[in-house]
Amino acid sequence: MKKHLRIFACYFRLNLASALEYRASFISQAFGMALSNSTFLFFWWIAFQQIGGAIAGYTYKDVLFIWAVASSAYGLSHVLFANAANLTGLIVTGELDAFLLQPCCVLVNVLCARTILSAYGDLFYGFAVMLIFFAGEPAAWLWFLYGALTGGVLITAINLAAHTLSFYWGDASAMGRMALEFTINFSVYPDKIYAPAVRALMYSVIPAGIAVHVPLRLFQAFSPGLALAALGGAAAYCAAAGFFFYRGLRRYESGNVIVTRL
Amino acid sequence: MQAINARNLTKTYRTRVKSEGLGASFRALAKPEYKEVEAVKQVDLSVEQGEILAFIGPNGAGKSTFIKMLCGILHPSGGAVSVLGLSPVNERRKLALRIGTVFGQKSQLWLHLPPLDSFTLLAAIYEIGEAERKRRVDELSELFALGDFLRTPVRKLSLGQRVRCEVAASLLHEPELLFLDEPTIGLDVVVKQAIRELILRRNRERGTTVFLTSHDPADIEHLCQRAVVIDHGALVLDSPVDKLKSDNPGTSMENIIAAIFQQETGRPLEAASDDTPVEEAPV
Numbered sequence: 040m041k042k043h044l045r046i047f048a049c050y051f052r053l054n055l056a057s058a059l060e061y062r063a064s065f066i067s068q069a070f071g072m073a074l075s076n077s078t079f080l081f082f083w084w085i086a087f088q089q090i091g092g093a094i095a096g097y098t099y100k101d102v103l104f105i106w107a108v109a110s111s112a113y114g115l116s117h118v119l120f121a122n123a124a125n126l127t128g129l130i131v132t133g134e135l136d137a138f139l140l141q142p143c144c145v146l147v148n149v150l151c152a153r154t155i156l157s158a159y160g161d162l163f164y165g166f167a168v169m170l171i172f173f174a175g176e177p178a179a180w181l182w183f184l185y186g187a188l189t190g191g192v193l194i195t196a197i198n199l200a201a202h203t204l205s206f207y208w209g210d211a212s213a214m215g216r217m218a219l220e221f222t223i224n225f226s227v228y229p230d231k232i233y234a235p236a237v238r239a240l241m242y243s244v245i246p247a248g249i250a251v252h253v254p255l256r257l258f259q260a261f262s263p264g265l266a267l268a269a270l271g272g273a274a275a276y277c278a279a280a281g282f283f284f285y286r287g288l289r290r291y292e293s294g295n296v297i298v299t300r301l
Numbered sequence: 302m303q304a305i306n307a308r309n310l311t312k313t314y315r316t317r318v319k320s321e322g323l324g325a326s327f328r329a330l331a332k333p334e335y336k337e338v339e340a341v342k343q344v345d346l347s348v349e350q351g352e353i354l355a356f357i358g359p360n361g362a363g364k365s366t367f368i369k370m371l372c373g374i375l376h377p378s379g380g381a382v383s384v385l386g387l388s389p390v391n392e393r394r395k396l397a398l399r400i401g402t403v404f405g406q407k408s409q410l411w412l413h414l415p416p417l418d419s420f421t422l423l424a425a426i427y428e429i430g431e432a433e434r435k436r437r438v439d440e441l442s443e444l445f446a447l448g449d450f451l452r453t454p455v456r457k458l459s460l461g462q463r464v465r466c467e468v469a470a471s472l473l474h475e476p477e478l479l480f481l482d483e484p485t486i487g488l489d490v491v492v493k494q495a496i497r498e499l500i501l502r503r504n505r506e507r508g509t510t511v512f513l514t515s516h517d518p519a520d521i522e523h524l525c526q527r528a529v530v531i532d533h534g535a536l537v538l539d540s541p542v543d544k545l546k547s548d549n550p551g552t553s554m555e556n557i558i559a560a561i562f563q564q565e566t567g568r569p570l571e572a573a574s575d576d577t578p579v580e581e582a583p584v
Contacts, residue, residue, distance in 0.1 A: 042425075045425045046425045046426055048425075049421060049422045049425040050422065053411060053414060053418055053421075057411060057414055060414070060454065135374075136369070137407055137409055139372075139373060140372055140374065140397055140402050142394045142395070142396075142397035142426065142428075148426070289376060291375070292314065292375070293366075
């Protein structure tokens with residue numbers, strides 16, 4: 040465990056150092072992403088001004104909260120574990136070889152080895168929203184942090200499960216993109232706008248509901264049962280995704296594409 | 302003691318077969334056809350500790366597949382293999398601590414960062430303490446003359462400098478067995494010779510076993526004690542390099558290997574093309 044924490048910390052430092060090699064690109068991507076997220080909240084503000092009250096049971100402040108959680112959870116996942124969304128590429132080109140040759144947990148080694156610059160913008164944007172709109176509300180901060188952490192891990196697990204299909208299908212990049220798009224769409228709109236069947240999906244196969252909407256419920260009315268059930272569900276989903284990855288890894292067939300590590 | 306012991310080692314891939322054209326693509330979508338390809342066919346091979354072995358063959362002969370099974374990257378379809386007394390499939394992490402690899406086509410250095418940063422990461426992965434890491438980096442830096450460019454981003458290094466860093470990185474955890482897959486590919490004559498001398502020195506001073514694949518006959522002549530030739534997944538030659546030289550006085554190693562290859566396979570070595578579609582993504 041201690042060894043893998045050291046590897047995780049080392050990858051984080053190297054990823055950040057690698058990103059900072061191109062300062063202008065880093066700053067523009069991170070800032071650009073935060074700006075892009077702001078436009079969505081602006082449109083939501085206009086919608087609430089026109090309609091007033093609540094949309095599907097969500098007030099504007101509720102929407103701000105789920106946006107903050109979703110943005111930071113997405114950012115955390117893609118800052119720390121960006122390779123989950125890149126797994127198909129690693130499988131198809133044989134880049135997993137380098138990770139399999141090293142004496143540590145393949146999953147930790149693979150997931151931590153990459154970062155996405157723009158995700159820093161997503162990560163900090165969630166905190167900025169919280170600072171502006173929920174500064175004096177400790178309960179909101181508690182459930183925001185709970186949501187950002189469990190959501191970050193869950194988004195990683197969703198990416199991992201979808202891209203692991205590449206071991207079986209050859210190329211599951213489209214499935215990976217689709218899973219991530221569903222996750223984002225399920226995260227940034229009130230969950231009651233979706234049909235019951237879709238909501239079932241949001242709390243099972245693509246558990247964006249657990250990542251974002253449960254923290255809002257807990258903020259609105261704390262329930263220890265719901266908090267524990269959500270944590271248990273998230274842990275079970277992550278364990279299943281990890282198990283699926285290791286089963287798929289047995290089918291890995293490598294490759295001889297010329298590879299450099301960025 | 303044996304460093305590698307492979308018995309009847311076999312690797313079979315199932316690969317999709319499709320005729321040319323869009324129509325065939327649609328037919329393959331509705332009714333895909335597959336064929337089995339034996340990339341490695343019941344290979345028996347033993348390598349003693351401290352030995353330097355050349356593993357050669359044309360493109361697509363099965364060299365990389367064989368090495369990847371020895372390293373634990375690929376699971377064999379049949380046979381048995383033991384590397385340093387360990388099973389590569391079941392004891393991959395234990396084995397990885399004791400072997401080093403340089404795959405000419407795959408870098409373990411971070412392109413945008415100096416080699417020193419990659420060495421720090423490798424030290425964390427191989428559980429090397431900070432003081433020990435510094436000692437080993439200093440030692441490798443002196444041996445490979447890395448001092449000038451240890452702090453230069455890898456993208457700004459020449460190919461020769463990068464390969465020296467790659468080999469140094471593979472030795473950081475002081476492996477007992479080194480797999481070198483075309484380590485001198487694309488290098489000029491002077492740098493090739495320098496790399497060879499460094500490998501030889503490591504072998505003499507530490508007794509490191511070296512398993513080398515290369516298309517360069519000079520690598521075999523200057524480095525190796527034994528040459529093994531593989532073609533279409535099967536061994537066609539296993540002989541001491543000295544014996545090859547003494548049996549063919551005055552002939553270059555390139556011509557010796559080419560003549561034996563033609564004798565054994567009925568084809569010239571340079572014409573032995575990659576007609577075996579190995580290592581495809583699963584279907």
